[in-house]
Amino acid sequence: MKDQQHQPRDLDGNPVTPGLPMAMLAEVTHRCPLACPYCSNPVDLVRAAKEISADDWGRVFRQAADLGVLQVHISGGEPGARKDLAQIVGHARDAGLYVNLITSGIGITRDRLIELDRAGVDHVQLSLQGIRPDMADRISGHPGSWDKKMAFSDWVTEIGFPLTINAVVHRQNMDRLPDMVDLAERLGARRIEVATVQFHGWADRNRGALMPTREQAEFARQVVNAARIRLRGRMVIDYVPADHHAIYPKACMGGWGSTGLNVGPDGTVLPCHAAQTIDWMRFENVQDRSLSDIWHLSDSFNAFRGTAWMPEPCRGCDRKSVDFGGCRCQAMALAGDARATDPVCSKSPLHAGVVARAEEDAAATTTEFIYRRMSKGG
Amino acid sequence: MTALIGPDDIPYLPRGVRLQGDRVRGIRVLQAPERALQLDQIGEAILSELDGARSLDRIVRDLAARYNAPVEQIGGDVRDFLTGLIERRMVFLKDAA
Numbered sequence: 001m002k003d004q005q006h007q008p009r010d011l012d013g014n015p016v017t018p019g020l021p022m023a024m025l026a027e028v029t030h031r032c033p034l035a036c037p038y039c040s041n042p043v044d045l046v047r048a049a050k051e052i053s054a055d056d057w058g059r060v061f062r063q064a065a066d067l068g069v070l071q072v073h074i075s076g077g078e079p080g081a082r083k084d085l086a087q088i089v090g091h092a093r094d095a096g097l098y099v100n101l102i103t104s105g106i107g108i109t110r111d112r113l114i115e116l117d118r119a120g121v122d123h124v125q126l127s128l129q130g131i132r133p134d135m136a137d138r139i140s141g142h143p144g145s146w147d148k149k150m151a152f153s154d155w156v157t158e159i160g161f162p163l164t165i166n167a168v169v170h171r172q173n174m175d176r177l178p179d180m181v182d183l184a185e186r187l188g189a190r191r192i193e194v195a196t197v198q199f200h201g202w203a204d205r206n207r208g209a210l211m212p213t214r215e216q217a218e219f220a221r222q223v224v225n226a227a228r229i230r231l232r233g234r235m236v237i238d239y240v241p242a243d244h245h246a247i248y249p250k251a252c253m254g255g256w257g258s259t260g261l262n263v264g265p266d267g268t269v270l271p272c273h274a275a276q277t278i279d280w281m282r283f284e285n286v287q288d289r290s291l292s293d294i295w296h297l298s299d300s301f302n303a304f305r306g307t308a309w310m311p312e313p314c315r316g317c318d319r320k321s322v323d324f325g326g327c328r329c330q331a332m333a334l335a336g337d338a339r340a341t342d343p344v345c346s347k348s349p350l351h352a353g354v355v356a357r358a359e360e361d362a363a364a365t366t367t368e369f370i371y372r373r374m375s376k377g378g
Numbered sequence: 379m380t381a382l383i384g385p386d387d388i389p390y391l392p393r394g395v396r397l398q399g400d401r402v403r404g405i406r407v408l409q410a411p412e413r414a415l416q417l418d419q420i421g422e423a424i425l426s427e428l429d430g431a432r433s434l435d436r437i438v439r440d441l442a443a444r445y446n447a448p449v450e451q452i453g454g455d456v457r458d459f460l461t462g463l464i465e466r467r468m469v470f471l472k473d474a475a
Contacts, residue, residue: 020402020403022414023412023414065402066402067402068400068402068403070398070400070407070409070414071409071412071413071414073412096398096401098398098409098414100411100412122394122409122411123394123410123411123412125411125412160393161393161394162392162393162394162395162411164411164412190394190411190467191411191412191467232379232382232465233382233464233465233467234467235467236465236466236467
């Protein structure tokens, strides 16, 4: 193919060298019985009629494995909302991928979970929204969610899947983090992911209800550090801190287009799940082009590869290969410019304003949520 | 810090953790929940020994014999490597029957 002779270039035309991806997030649907106000799905959700088929996913998984992907995270929305989920999982295993199922636990019965075991799910990640029924049901906007999740967790244990608990933390539940860690231990989890809400999309609409205080962020850090020592060899704790309170930004995706990619319900391929918030960027689809071409040659994946595109203060910063200038989507949201230094970085000229706004949001007294919903019609 | 593995412990790869070839990069990897570790030859040699039957002590002696190396040196390498994986919950232990 003559396309392959093209030199990949970043958005300024500097030559870049794509590496190989290790992991792929497969958001097989945006449908979900929950309505969490910090959902990482885009605000503009993809409808069921636009979802690509299980066989399409099979083709994508084979292309992904050929490209170097080792693991697929099958997520959503709630992946269990797809009746053909077991078929999708089977295709992923047939392609040689390690299959992580990322689920709310709602809508997958015991029989279906057994079917998913036979299809080849390697590992289950279960999200929890709180440590008690009242909080979990209110945050997820789904009455009865807690009881269903606890039943699901029992089935995971019964079947023998390795279990990760995913706990998204924010102002309204962060004080209960020690209880959440205990709960994960009680449920027999090998890992818990404690992830502070990232303020994109839906969460950005709920900043006043979700933004943690500086004291809470510090408390969470101490809880995690103490629990890591106490639980050494028994449970792993992965922690995504509150970056609005950090000195340096997170190394988002380990660098744009470097190790991971995301395929959405309709086959759109994104360098990260929030990339569509960069409104001028155009993304390609597995229905039109191979995953390999999209990874190596598309403008979207090449835009922010390498470091030559960086403006100051990133360009002259010795951390530019550590955190890659932070998160492009956060730069878009907070600076109005996707190539700017992530404004949560203390070296960004916008940093003081970001901190002031985060503190203002954290001091807000509202607890009301704007829940994630599909828009009517369309 | 207390030792996570003793000579009589039998290390094994639990469900959800497996050795696999990476045909694109031409190496072996350890696949685990949401992690894929790229292995060098030493790591691969150690993990290939985990059969769920032999103790750490036996594995070290077998490796020392095969590679004609001192038991103390091999023992240290194997213990350090496995301790790192036990901390990450990628290797489990059982007691000798």
